[in-house]
Amino acid sequence: MTIVNFTPGSGLAGGLFIGVSAALLLSLNGRLAGISGILGSAMSGLNRDTLWRWLFLAGLLLGATVEFWVAPGVRTFNSASSWPTLLLAGLLVGYGTRLGNGCTSGHGICGLARLSARSTVAVVTFMLSGAVTTFIVRHIVGGGA
Amino acid sequence: MRNLVSLIAGTLFGFGLALAQMTNPTKIINFLDVTGTWDPSLAFVMGGALLVSLVSFRFILRRPRPAFEQRFHLPTRRDIDSRLVVGAVLFGIGWGLGGFCPGPGIAALASGHWQPAVFMVGLVGGVLAFQRQEQAPA
Numbered sequence: 267m268t269i270v271n272f273t274p275g276s277g278l279a280g281g282l283f284i285g286v287s288a289a290l291l292l293s294l295n296g297r298l299a300g301i302s303g304i305l306g307s308a309m310s311g312l313n314r315d316t317l318w319r320w321l322f323l324a325g326l327l328l329g330a331t332v333e334f335w336v337a338p339g340v341r342t343f344n345s346a347s348s349w350p351t352l353l354l355a356g357l358l359v360g361y362g363t364r365l366g367n368g369c370t371s372g373h374g375i376c377g378l379a380r381l382s383a384r385s386t387v388a389v390v391t392f393m394l395s396g397a398v399t400t401f402i403v404r405h406i407v408g409g410g411a
Numbered sequence: 412m413r414n415l416v417s418l419i420a421g422t423l424f425g426f427g428l429a430l431a432q433m434t435n436p437t438k439i440i441n442f443l444d445v446t447g448t449w450d451p452s453l454a455f456v457m458g459g460a461l462l463v464s465l466v467s468f469r470f471i472l473r474r475p476r477p478a479f480e481q482r483f484h485l486p487t488r489r490d491i492d493s494r495l496v497v498g499a500v501l502f503g504i505g506w507g508l509g510g511f512c513p514g515p516g517i518a519a520l521a522s523g524h525w526q527p528a529v530f531m532v533g534l535v536g537g538v539l540a541f542q543r544q545e546q547a548p549a
Contacts, residue, residue, distance in 0.1 A: 277455035287421070287427065291420040299420065325421020329422035330426065353529055353533040358537065359533075359534050360536060369514070379467075387495060398503075
């Protein structure tokens with residue numbers, strides 16, 4: 267095991283922004299900042315009930331755009347995945363997050379903050395699942411993502 | 412007011428994701444590649460977020476209601492069932508395959524690369540498939 271591209275400073279800073287976002291959404295709107303849930307519900311349509319969700323998602327895009335514009339040097343991007351792999355990845359993430367009722371933000375940041383046993387199980391499970399998948403792809407199949 | 416709050420919260424979230432480079436799928440896959448080329452950064456991102464959320468949620472949830480809504484909208488399920496576990500397993504596989512999850516997938520669209528777009532197409536398909544399955548008679 268070798269450590270690569272470790273960015274604790276910007277990681278921590280970015281995390282603080284995310285935490286503040288979740289705190290704002292909960293304290294002001296009473297909602298959890300779980301992206302899979304927000305997106306899933308938003309997909310039911312655009313109406314008075316879903317408008318806040320679409321605005322949140324638009325904000326996601328806007329915030330990232332601003333950051334990329336403000337700090338272009340940090341805008342690294344690397345993906346070795348083929349398009350069929352990405353499509354499959356998306357399908358699994360889309361289906362799995364609905365079935366499991368959450369993702370890294372819903373269960374990871376909000377669920378753990380609420381000391382939820384369900385979220386703890388979910389986080390441990392998807393972390394393990396992700397790690398095993400990566401191990402298989404990179405070290406058994408080889409030459410993968 | 413809640414709409415403005417949502418937009419601002421979303422913007423902060425997206426900014427944070429990009430700042431932390433969570434929009435770079437290789438950083439995620441390297442985090443999951445514990446035995447190979449390991450990038451612990453994601454732990455610091457989660458740590459930073461939890462630092463704020465763990466502390467703030469305790470105080471926030473003590474209040475009778477949020478500022479701009481009648482009540483808190485919180486999940487009510489407490490049981491650990493097969494749907495939770497299977498869902499998390501499937502999500503983890505997809506996460507490991509692509510290096511994206513919903514938030515970063517959307518935020519990474521701003522990078523101009525094609526990969527997040529293909530991922531999001533798949534994600535929408537997965538959500539639709541789930542919704543269709545839920546509606547079908549047992």
